[in-house]
Amino acid sequence: xxxxxxxxxxxxxxxxxxxxxxxxxxxxxxxxxxxxxxxxxxxxxxxxxxxxxxxxxxxxxxxxxxxxxxxxxxxxxxxxxxxxxxxxxxxxxxxxxxxxxxxxxxxxxxxxxxxxxxxxxxxxxxxxxxxxxxxxxxxxxxxxxxxxxxxxxxxxxxxxxxxxxxxxxxxxxxxxxxxxxxxxxxxxxxxxxxxxxxxxxxxxxxxxxxxxxxxxxxxxxxxxxxxxxxxxxxxxxxxxxxxxxxxxxxxxxxxxxxxxxxxxxxxxxxxxxxxxxxxxxxxxxxxxxxxxxxxxxxxxxxxxxxxxxxxxxxxxxxxxxxxxxxxxxxxxxxxxxxxxxxxxxxxxxxxxxxxxxxxxxxxxxxxxxxxxxxxxxxxxxxxxxxx
Numbered sequence: 163x164x165x166x167x168x169x170x171x172x173x174x175x176x177x178x179x180x181x182x183x184x185x186x187x188x189x190x191x192x193x194x195x196x197x198x199x200x201x202x203x204x205x206x207x208x209x210x211x212x213x214x215x216x217x218x219x220x221x222x223x224x225x226x227x228x229x230x231x232x233x234x235x236x237x238x239x240x241x242x243x244x245x246x247x248x249x250x251x252x253x254x255x256x257x258x259x260x261x262x263x264x265x266x267x268x269x270x271x272x273x274x275x276x277x278x279x280x281x282x283x284x285x286x287x288x289x290x291x292x293x294x295x296x297x298x299x300x301x302x303x304x305x306x307x308x309x310x311x312x313x314x315x316x317x318x319x320x321x322x323x324x325x326x327x328x329x330x331x332x333x334x335x336x337x338x339x340x341x342x343x344x345x346x347x348x349x350x351x352x353x354x355x356x357x358x359x360x361x362x363x364x365x366x367x368x369x370x371x372x373x374x375x376x377x378x379x380x381x382x383x384x385x386x387x388x389x390x391x392x393x394x395x396x397x398x399x400x401x402x403x404x405x406x407x408x409x410x411x412x413x414x415x416x417x418x419x420x421x422x423x424x425x426x427x428x429x430x431x432x433x434x435x436x437x438x439x440x441x442x443x444x445x446x447x448x449x450x451x452x453x454x455x456x457x458x459x460x461x462x463x464x465x466x467x468x469x470x471x472x473x474x475x476x477x478x479x480x481x482x483x484x485x486x487x488x489x490x491x492x493x494x495x496x497x498x499x500x501x502x503x504x505x506x507x508x509x510x511x512x513x514x515x516x517x518x519x520x521x522x523x524x525x526x527x528x529x530x531x532x533x534x535x536x537x538x539x540x541x542x543x544x545x546x547x548x549x
Contacts, residue, residue, distance in 0.1 A: 173197065174215035175542050176207060179225040179528065184518040185498035193225060195524040198541035202520060218544075220528050223536055226498055227516050228263025228525035229483075230505040231476060232419065233328070233365070233395055233452035236267035236284045236295070237276050239474075248272070251284065252456045252476075254291040258546035260480045261527035261535030264294040264515055268328045268365065271335050273301030278309045278316075285322050292545035294515070294525065298365055299323050302330035304339040304347065313347065317354030317362050324509060325363040326351040328395065331377050333369020344377055348387055361390075361510025365419075368396045374406045382414050389416035393508060395452060396421045398435035400428050408442040411449075417508050419450045422479040432482030436500065437491050446492060450508055451500045453479040484533045 175195040182188040190203040209215045238249035257265055267285050269276055281297050288295040299316040300306030308316045316323045330336035348364045355362020366378060375394060382389055397407035397418045407418045422432035432451050439449055455476035487497045506516025514523045524542035527535050538546040
């Protein structure tokens with residue numbers, strides 16, 4: 163991990179690479195970055211002598227949009243087995259070394275010893291270290307903990323807050339919210355986001371309970387809430403839930419988020435889940451992948467008693483994505499959407515991120531021939547180098 167470059171150190175950066183996927187393949191092989199944004203894409207771009215430019219020679223690497231992870235326990239999750247089972251915070255190095263440029267921080271089961279204020283402080287700290295970081299207000303709990311005492315105000319007044327989540331449903335750890343409570347919270351998030359000019363999604367944690375996606379089916383059937391307002395995650399927790407998620411996505415033209423589990427256990431890996439959703443006819447544009455990293459992977463017995471846990475990492479996210487490309491399940495340009503372009507659209511960041519285009523944020527991951535991240539640039543600043 164190299165130190166994040168100070169802003170203003172160089173006004174211009176010129177990346178010379180072997181190829182560019184924007185996500186579609188481009189003829190261009192040069193990326194000119196100015197003031198944190200992509201200023202030009204072309205071949206053999208020349209900068210006048212004397213201009214403050216840093217040239218990065220990476221002719222053996224492939225440039226792609228830096229990845230976006232919409233579900234990260236940046237302050238650490240866990241706690242289901244007591245204070246000794248709290249997971250650690252994630253570091254900027256752990257994020258950038260995977261080619262990830264943008265993360266969205268979440269709270270989970272523990273909304274008591276960790277708060278939205280803790281989450282906001284961590285998000286701002288990651289931004290100071292060069293990571294593009296946002297957060298959801300709330301946690302598993304209903305009513306959700308907030309920064310200002312109100313979901314609408316959090317979305318309207320806190321720039322880093324881009325949605326509500328992760329709200330837990332169909333899980334013994336949830337607050338067992340009634341349908342009217344779910345509907346009210348989603349509508350609150352929608353209105354608050356409208357006032358702020360944000361997408362304001364509601365990020366729903368799916369447990370392995372028998373109700374599955376039924377609360378979200380009812381939400382979209384019985385109210386005027388559009389399907390793009392809600393994102394169910396962990397839909398590959400078990401095979402029956404994944405089948406239900408495929409039906410949900412097809413019925414409502416809705417988005418579903420697959421978790422790249424380190425050890426899927428009775429569930430499916432990110433690779434298998436995406437492959438199955440595609441086989442069921444779910445459009446690739448409606449599928450995203452996230453890591454759940456630094457969250458807990460607790461185990462409970464048949465009576466719901468805690469028996470152990472592991473800490474999730476983001477390495478499986480990149481490994482599952484690489485496998486989808488290597489085994490030909492998806493071509494590179496479509497596979498990139500799973501952890502870049504599709505995610506940017508879901509979050510309402512598609513005007514800035516998820517694409518290498520003039521005017522977009524200069525968030526660039528440079529990959530080697532094995533699709534392994536070698537360098538990561540965020541807002542034009544080099545924040546990671548494997549060398």
